[in-house]
Amino acid sequence: MIDIELVVNGRSQRVHAHPLARLLDVLREQLGLCGTKEGCGEGECGACSVLIDDVLVNACLVPVGQCEGSRVDTIEGIGADPRVAALQRAFVDVGGAQCGICTPGMIVAASALVRTRPRATPAEIRTALAGNLCRCTGYVRIVDAVAQACGAGESEGGA
Amino acid sequence: MQDGFVGRSVPRREGHDKVTGATAYVDDLSLPGMWHGVTVRSPVARARLLGVELGEGVPWHEFAIVGPDDLPGPNVVKLIDTDQPLLAADEIRHCDEPVLLLAHPDRAMAERGRAAVRLRLEPLPAVTSLDDALRGDVVVWGRDNVFREYRTAKGDVDAALADPDVVVVEGVYETGAQEQMYIEPQGMIAQFDAERGVTVRGSLQCPYYVHAALVALFQLPPQQVRVIQTATGGGFGGKEEYPSVIAAHAAVLARKAGHPVKLIYDRVEDVRATTKRHPSRTHHRTAVRRDGTLVAMDIDFIIDGGAYLTLSPVVLSRGAIHSAGPYRCEHVRIRARAIATSHPPHGAFRGFGAPQSVFALERHLDVIAARLGLDPAALRRKNLLQPGEQTAVGQVVREPIALDRVLDRALALSHWHERRAAHEAFNRSTDGPLRRGIGVATFMHGAGFTGAGEVHLASVAQVQAERDGTLTVLAASTEIGQGTNTVFAQIVADAAGLPLSRVRVGQPDTAVVPDSGPTVASRTTMVVGTLLRRATASLRQTLRDAGLLPAGTGPVDPEVFTQAVARYLADHEQLRGEARYEPPPGIAWDEKAFRGDAYASYAWAAYVADVTVDLRTAEVRVDDFVAVQEVGRVVNPVLAAGQIEGGVAQAIGWALFEQVVYRDGRVANPQMTNYIIPTAVDTPPIRVEFMPPFLGDDAPSKGIGELPMDGPAPAILAAVQHATGAVPTAIPMLPEQLAQVLQEAQS
């Protein structure tokens, strides 16, 4: 067990954990940040998506020991950016969230796109979200929501 | 009704919490002193269980351990039959069957305990395929491995097939198992208290199914068993019957441990142990005139039920009823069987047997169209049911259906004729590896329980007025992503004449809500929504009768309503409206003859898939998908379209990506890395359209949740046939299977 310092959602935190403990478990169990979900535990579903120093990662694959000194941003914090807040609103308005279990990861994954690629095309959005599985929506409204938040205003169709 | 909320895309009620990560699912909850449970399972498909040994090096005294002898009541999973034990006692009947339960304060130690348990097993011969089960050399259920058989017939099928003026077309069609793969694995937290009884909360679709299972197991009065649904991360049928098992396991562990116990499946365990869609095989023999008129259908429909009976008879029944589709045919004979094997029990999954039989029929119609040289859409149009005509089981469709208009709309939206011609021209002229094709399926889906099911359920829903003038919806229907909370609020707000913000929909809790029946069979909006409308009307009536509200059914001033409620509650303890299910008049189903009014209403649809096939890799890409349906009145267009899109994507997965590999009866690919569901790049834009209701703008709503599972697979395979000329007859059609089909077509 070691002490690790990291900045989670803008706040300095010190956690005491095994260096190989999954970041996912540290977030959920030690820091009470349960918005980050576990769908597979092996890097396939993206439900555990978080940003480490602005890079999108699967928290189920990251040993917390590697996070010393890093910035970790989770669903609980990223809405502070108005562009991400707009993305969250778009998800509600357009119907991008159904059961909601994939949604935090989806929004974290899309937040990078929203911040860096205004006017992303539907094809670019689909590629950017290919690491995040959703079993409910068929992705149509997720893509629409991200497109709306990117300011593209372009939809692929649908009712 | 113009100004009401029904018909409008009001935003999802719990949307904000879901997009900010605030929604708590079962694994996000923790109770003081909570332990962690694990399940020890069988590694083999069939064996005699000789003993259980607790291995060395584990502090077993710190564990709660529960075997079959430690249960408070009968060792039975309470479903249609009583053949399935909660814990295998003498004989193991399928892989990953639960044998022993462990709980420990520390999750990692609980896992260590699980790994240290040794089962002493004497192997028995297993039945790991439908063919083996039918051959019957090894009998694993009853006398002949047949769980249930239904037969129904009308007309004279043999004579019609022997008619020299008809063409007889025969075919066999198969579908594979499918994993629901909700992104939230199953899980429960249970508490036990000698005085207060049992409380479980968890991820589930049907609170009262779990409630009934726990009442039977603990032999407690119903009010001492409490089931609370937590936010549920997808169900699709997978959380219909199985949660009763997990709830029972968690609850007996909590009783033994004297602590709350959390029992969460990891992904591998969830895929291996919980139910999947029934694999199927359908044999069609059809007499058809040269102009495409269907004369006779002889259908043999078989599903693999797995090792225990569970819900297979009901899945079978729905599959059988849908097996002849929305077509007119004078002579029809259906034989349907659910077969026992040594697979883990197959169970509820969106569509519940209908997608399997619809796949077979629609595929068969394309084979017929090719044989007769007819356009597949024209062949279907010629035979579509018209108002007043009879389905295969003798149900006269009373509503003014116009499935031909639905088909026309789908063909127009997809540019069927132009694209068909363009694809054919492209395929003729190309030297490259790509081939293009377009395919269609027309189908219907009966909403609500089959036959007399809704009558037996006798569902109840209530609406309660609170002192602050708000209304609380009291129903056991669960929000599992499909939009129950929002749709109920819309319906109740309109019936009350109040703003949406005045209606609350709570989390289903059996201590608070009446039994509105299970959240299955596309029945929530249609059946329970109707009950809530009536319950709200009755609440209003109570206030009117008390002279506190003016007459009328239109909008009410919320302040006037609040005052009326306050005055009523000054003299009364509570104010509730209640409604109980009443069958529509003139509906009758004869279960013995397997004939009659199978469903109170049907949704009607025509779907078109446009695909590209790469002959080098045998990969199929769905480029465009059109889904047109008539579902009565649409309560919330955005949520409804979301249901259709999600169902279409699941069906694309079933057709092209998702293969459950059983090896010696065990799922060999229980991970998301090797059981592949579609990603955002694998799914096309899905163009959804709802037809104006056949019964006009005030038509009742029909169920829609399952409908979109029926049409995509056959439409996609039809498009593959159009693109390549090969005739695929089975799904899943992964590249390796299609490569073989293409090769066979060449030689």
Ligand code: FES
């Ligand atoms: S839980 Fe991390 S990718 Fe699925």
Ligand code: FES
């Ligand atoms: S909304 Fe349910 S998995 Fe995406």
